[in-house]
Amino acid sequence: MGEDTSIGGARHQFPLTRWSVIEGARSTEPAQRQRALDALVSAYWKPVYKYIRLHWAKENEEAKDLTQDFFTRLIEKQLLDRFDPAKARLRTYLRVCVDGLVMNTDKAAQRQKRGGDVVLLPLDFESAEGECRQLPVAAPGGPEEFFAKEFARSLFGLAVDRLRNECEAKGKALYFQLLDLYDIEEGGKDLTYEEVATRFGIKATDVTNYLSYARKEFRRIVLEELRTMTASEDEFRREAQTLLGARLA
Amino acid sequence: MTFLSDSALERLREAADQPDLSGTRYRLLEKLGQGGMGGVFRVKDSTLEREVALKVINIADPGLSARLLQEARVIAKLEHPGIVPVHDSGMLEDGRPYYTMKLVQGESLDELAEEIGSIADLLRTFLRICEPVAFAHAHSVLHRDLKPANIMIGPFGEVLVMDWGLSKLLAGTAASDPLSEIGTSNGTSVSLGTAHGSVLGTPGYMAPEQRDGESVDPRVDVYSLGAMLEFLFKFMPGVPAPLAAICRKAKAEDRSERYASVTDLSNDVAKFLDGLPVSVYREGFLARASRWIRRNRTWILLLLAYVVMRVLLIIFRPR
Numbered sequence: 027m028g029e030d031t032s033i034g035g036a037r038h039q040f041p042l043t044r045w046s047v048i049e050g051a052r053s054t055e056p057a058q059r060q061r062a063l064d065a066l067v068s069a070y071w072k073p074v075y076k077y078i079r080l081h082w083a084k085e086n087e088e089a090k091d092l093t094q095d096f097f098t099r100l101i102e103k104q105l106l107d108r109f110d111p112a113k114a115r116l117r118t119y120l121r122v123c124v125d126g127l128v129m130n131t132d133k134a135a136q137r138q139k140r141g142g143d144v145v146l147l148p149l150d151f152e153s154a155e156g157e158c159r160q161l162p163v164a165a166p167g168g169p170e171e172f173f174a175k176e177f178a179r180s181l182f183g184l185a186v187d188r189l190r191n192e193c194e195a196k197g198k199a200l201y202f203q204l205l206d207l208y209d210i211e212e213g214g215k216d217l218t219y220e221e222v223a224t225r226f227g228i229k230a231t232d233v234t235n236y237l238s239y240a241r242k243e244f245r246r247i248v249l250e251e252l253r254t255m256t257a258s259e260d261e262f263r264r265e266a267q268t269l270l271g272a273r274l275a
Numbered sequence: 276m277t278f279l280s281d282s283a284l285e286r287l288r289e290a291a292d293q294p295d296l297s298g299t300r301y302r303l304l305e306k307l308g309q310g311g312m313g314g315v316f317r318v319k320d321s322t323l324e325r326e327v328a329l330k331v332i333n334i335a336d337p338g339l340s341a342r343l344l345q346e347a348r349v350i351a352k353l354e355h356p357g358i359v360p361v362h363d364s365g366m367l368e369d370g371r372p373y374y375t376m377k378l379v380q381g382e383s384l385d386e387l388a389e390e391i392g393s394i395a396d397l398l399r400t401f402l403r404i405c406e407p408v409a410f411a412h413a414h415s416v417l418h419r420d421l422k423p424a425n426i427m428i429g430p431f432g433e434v435l436v437m438d439w440g441l442s443k444l445l446a447g448t449a450a451s452d453p454l455s456e457i458g459t460s461n462g463t464s465v466s467l468g469t470a471h472g473s474v475l476g477t478p479g480y481m482a483p484e485q486r487d488g489e490s491v492d493p494r495v496d497v498y499s500l501g502a503m504l505e506f507l508f509k510f511m512p513g514v515p516a517p518l519a520a521i522c523r524k525a526k527a528e529d530r531s532e533r534y535a536s537v538t539d540l541s542n543d544v545a546k547f548l549d550g551l552p553v554s555v556y557r558e559g560f561l562a563r564a565s566r567w568i569r570r571n572r573t574w575i576l577l578l579l580a581y582v583v584m585r586v587l588l589i590i591f592r593p594r
Contacts, residue, residue, distance in 0.1 A: 183277045245292075269288070
């Protein structure tokens with residue numbers, strides 16, 4: 027599976043564990059700061075684009091511009107420095123920043139700015155636009171719920187990609203294929219373990235064990251990714267509870 | 276990045292939430308439900324070859340772990356037919372504690388109340404909810420999260436009070452109430468109302484003092500039971516004035532105006548069911564007479580029949 031952004035792609039070479047993007051973004055070390063921002067953009071650009079596109083009902087081109095603008099401002103104006111984890115979750119803070127941007131941006135000024143020295147992030151808007159077409163136009167649960175769900179989709183997507191890479195690196199590609207079959211592909215759940223075992227030429231007990239391993243690893247990766255996307259232990263716990271405990275609307 | 280459909284997202288979320296039971300004697304069968312702090316799964320006990328329910332928290336969190344273990348200990352302490360027995364407890368490989376309990380087949384009160392039927396049946400169900408709560412209070416345990424969703428009605432009409440996750444041991448040390456310690460990163464005490472940054476309990480069923488993080492006593496459960504009685508009113512064709520008065524008393528904002536105990540509350544409901552005057556409602560003469568007649572209907576009918584027979588005998592007596 028290809029990377030949507032070169033920014034998101036680079037972080038897979040340097041797995042981020044046990045530290046937060048907020049910590050990194052506030053670092054005085056440029057390399058660490060850049061890695062943190064890359065990680066943040068990688069996890070959030072699709073939720074931001076879809077949120078602008080569907081919640082704010084912006085046209086495709088305008089949503090692209092606003093998404094670029096949002097992350098540019100986030101980096102240039104160091105908006106993450108103002109984030110206070112005691113007051114809100116990072117996810118909520120970013121959504122509110124997006125709301126502020128969309129409400130206050132003057133289109134003409136925005137275009138003028140794009141014509142300047144701003145470096146555009148290489149984001150794959152075509153894929154995001156394709157995903158938008160599969161989503162309901164009106165989010166039933168309101169903006170917060172919509173954004174939370176798109177963040178979950180993005181985070182899980184990153185985790186799936188990472189699990190695939192890690193399984194392949196360990197010579198356990200089959201483990202990932204079983205998870206892909208059962209938990210990602212449509213209709214996979216209808217297959218019995220015996221049918222799957224026959225298809226892959228393994229024993230039914232292997233299916234149970236491999237699937238169990240892949241799911242356990244998937245959970246670990248999701249929690250690791252989530253930890254990087256939260257600013258405090260408390261926020262991490264609450265986000266994990268939301269992500270794993272509650273049914274996503 | 277891989278795009279995940281809504282259904283794939285949901286399947287992956289469930290997959291990530293599944294407990295890894297390797298190293299335990301249990302085999303995962305299916306997820307039964309999701310509570311505030313964890314999921315409940317139907318599992319097979321491979322040693323005893325029976326199905327049980329396994330409750331496990333979603334993430335390895337010290338506060339939630341303490342709450343889960345507290346819940347298991349509280350339930351284990353309360354041996355009552357209205358409280359599901361705990362079988363076992365342990366720790367998963369990823370550091371999440373779990374406990375197993377009897378697998379209860381049934382539906383929650385909020386799902387089933389509509390089918391219960393008459394006022395008398397609804398009130399009898401209510402009284403059976405009061406029994407285990409009063410029993411728990413007698414053992415110095417408060418439930419603190421009583422609501423219809425936490426009441427299970429079994430296939431044979433058995434009533435079970437579930438989810439003791441917010442329970443509190445009265446007269447215990449601070450350690451007996453893990454909620455009082457949640458979020459105390461700086462070592463200072465945190466009131467119940469702000470533990471974990473949010474109110475623990477269910478709005479609408481939570482007593483004001485619990486909502487405000489004040490100290491609590493058995494009257495918090497009296498309040499919740501009052502709210503539950505009010506919930507049952509929705510399924511009654513009309514609410515008799517004495518019942519409404521009982522509910523008002525149980526749900527008084529000021530706890531000093533509430534019933535002092537669950538037993539006092541259930542006694543009043545039982546009296547109403549038996550056609551007796553309740554302690555919190557002063558009836559007028561007509562209402563009292565009407566209730567007296569209803570209560571003594573059989574004797575009155577017999578007396579009337581006797582009088583009618585005597586009159587008929589007098590009228591038609593052969594001269």
